[in-house]
Amino acid sequence: MKNRQTPCVECRQHRRKCIRTISDKCSRCERLDKICVQPPENLETCTQNYFQEREIIQLEWAMEQLDAQLQTLSCRRNNSSLSKSRNNNYTQELIQNLVQHWSIEIKNGNFHIETGIKTLKDLLYLQSSVLSYLSPFSGYGSADSSSGSEDRLVIHFGHISTTQPQGIVFYELDVTIDQLVSTYFSCHNTFTATLHKTSFLEGYQQLKNPASDLLTLSICSYVCSAPCSHIYHSPWERRKMADHYFTKARSIILEQFDMSEKRLENMISINLLSKYLQMTLKYQECRKLITIGYQICLDLKPDYQTLFDENIPNESVQCLNEERLNRLLYSRHFILTMSVHRLTNNIFDIAQDLHHHLPEWEIMGDELPITKKFIRAQNWFLVLFNHPYIEQFMNQTQGLYGGEVCTLSFELIIRMEDVLLEWGASIPDEFNLCGNLKNYAVCKLVVSESEDCIALMVFIRCQIFLVTIYSRLLQPISQGYYKLTACEFFFQAIDALMILSTSPNRYIAKESRESVNACLEKIDQINETQGFFVLPENPTPIDFSDKSKFNFKYYNQYPQPWCAMMYDATRYIISLS
Known part of the structure; x- marks a missing residue:
């Protein structure tokens, strides 16, 4: 009869699979740094003595592990001291011999x-850690080879590619994570x-293992997926790091999404990870995660109801x-x-x-002046987005991105102009x-x-918002075009211009295509430095005349x-022009 494994108290409480390991903790408790306690066979016998016995067992096991580590060290x-005493004289003699006899030459374009x-014994001494500093190529050389008929041993040094990712171990080094967080x-x-920044760094500096912290991992994924000239890694290496x-x-997140004390942390991390999912076009995965974040957001709303019931004074806290x-x-x-x-x-x-x-953002007193200015600008835009006419207009026209037909009242269109001018x-x-945006x-x-x-x-966001509003009124968006909706300032401008470029009015279409062409020239300048974009000679899967499913995987x-x-x-x- 197969023995049934009883889950620990922590896994039983959160309904998780309890996987036992060699240690006294299960895999989940060990990863989350929780106390792993096995439930007693009979709950009525769960007394204080039981927990004391479990604690004694854990302490005894820890002492055994510590004793074994001390013996190993x-x-x-002892072995290192003995080896150094035996080889010290020979090492000094070998170093003096190398200084006198090593020579460098170039033969047939090769470096020798x-x-x-x-003897092989001499070669083995070169591979020891005692002399590793003699060669700057230690650990980077290719296989050794000898030169034909010559009786002396010649070493040929190879090279490794510096563009390849350095592995998972490199990704989880503290120095790598520190750089990305900074x-x-x-x-x-x-x-x-x-x-x-201040509160996060205080907690970050106390982390024993930053590579296992959710917010830290989300920040690293965000930085690696966003184009930034301050990261020295190659584009492909940054992509693998972000992955x-x-x-x-x-x-x-999937492990702790139902833990009430982790709700706000999960919500913040999902928003940071959405940057990676959008930049890699993984919208299906993004929708799954953001749905979790959206439900957490609504679940937390009663706890912060005062944000929605009262006007928060826009002042430094x-x-x-x-x-x-x-x-x-x-x-x-x-x-x-x-x-x-x-x-x-x-x-x-x-x-x-x-x-x-949408609640206004509070400003903290220790935030950077430029960040405070950004928040004040954000709050000014929130005044517009919370306006009832703007809210009604956006809700009625949101189906345009799917090629649908919407109906607007004449009063709403006229009132929109007044609201925008007043704002x-x-x-x-x-x-x-x-002062005059039309000039x-x-x-x-x-x-x-x-x-x-x-x-x-602020100027760009105003222009994008106005052009987006008027482009919806001037020209309906074709079916399937919503797949190309942008989420960055520069491409948002292109997004609106491309809508206008399909206008039946030839003058509007001509001016829009000229503006898009100017944007393309600016992108080409970025292309030379970043190397992120499609080469002009490569084929493209984009075809607006094709109503079939768009091939996101191509990119x-x-x-x-x-x-x-x-x-x-x-x-x-x-190219259409």
């Missing part, structure tokens, strides 16, 4: 080092404000406790979750849920680059001379599939 130290080694807060978090970090983070920090993070990731959830629903042509009021007139002075010459001059990145970002041969697809789509539109 002692043996290694004549060592003067005659890059995230210096380059990405400044303009997204998804995490509070590795995402796989580990995803497994942790100096005193930060755990409750205030969680409130801050939830308000920011609530908007991110709703945005990604709406995007995936549009892609898969799924009806949207009711619109949720544009209320722009804060710190973001107001140009092309003035706007172009101001934008070319401005160095305020936040003000430029998986590139390290940045999303960038490659958008570049390919832009090049295809230009």
Whole structure:
């Protein structure tokens, strides 16, 4: 009769499979650093003595392991000392001999080092750790070979490719993770404000194993999947690193998604991982994860109901406790979750849920000045998105991306113009680059001379929003075109211009294609430095006349599939003219 394995208390509580290991802990408790306690055969006999006995057994096992490790270290130290004492004299003599007899020469275009080694014993001494510093190529050489009829031994050094990934061990080194975390807060978090830098780094510095922390893995996946010139790895190596970090983070989320104390952490990590899923065009997987994040977001909403019931004053918060920090993070990731959830629903042509009021973001006193400015700009946009007319317009026209026909009242169209003008007139002075957005010459001059990145970002978002609104009214979007919807500023501009380029008005179409061509020239400049995009001579699967399923997998041969697809789509539109 087969014995039935009884799960431990932790696995039984969370309904997980309990896999026993060599140690006293199961695999899940060991990974999550939990106390693994076996339930007694009879619950009535579960007394304090039982738990004390279990603790004694664990301590005895730990002492045995510690004793075995001490004995191993002692043996290694004794053997090392004995070996050094025996070989010290011979080593000194060998070093002096090498200095006198080693020579370097070039023969037939090959680089040779004549060592003067005659016996195998001499060669083995060169491979010992005592002399490893003599050669800068230690560990990088190819197989040894001898030169034909000559009686002396000549070593030929090979090389290894530096473009290949250095393996999983390299990905999980503390120095690698430290670099990625530092890059995230210096380059990405400044303009997204998804995490509070001070509080995160305080917890990060206390981690014993950062490679097993969910938020850290999500940050690493985010950085490796986003184009950034501060990461020295090659594009393909960064892609493999992003794949590795995402796989580990995803497994942790699926392991703890139903743990109430991990809900906010899971929600934040899913939003960070959505960057990787969008850049690799894995929208099916993105929809699965963001659905989990969306449900967690709604589940947490009653705990932070004050964010939606009252107007939060937009001022710096100096005193930060755990409750205030969680409130801050939830308000920011609530908007991110709703945005990604709406995007995936549009892609898969799924009806949207009711619109949720978007809470304003709080500003922390220790955040960077440029981050505070970004948050103030974000809150100004939230005023527009929460306007009832904008909300009604977006809900009624969201089906256009699926090629559907929508109906708008004349009153709504007229009122939209007033709302946009009223909102544009209320722009804060710190973001107001140009008083008249319709004056092309003035706007172009101001934008070319401005160095305020936040003000430029606000200007671009305003232009994209206005062009998107009017492009929906001027020209319906063809069936299947929603697959090419962009999620970055530069490609969002191309997205709207490509809609206008299909307009029956030849003047609008001509100007739009000229603007898209100018965008393509800018992308080509990025292409020379990043190497992420489709080569012009390669075939493209894009064909708007074909209504069949779009081949997303084609772009998986590139390290940045999303960038490659958008570049390919832009090049295809230009070819139509």
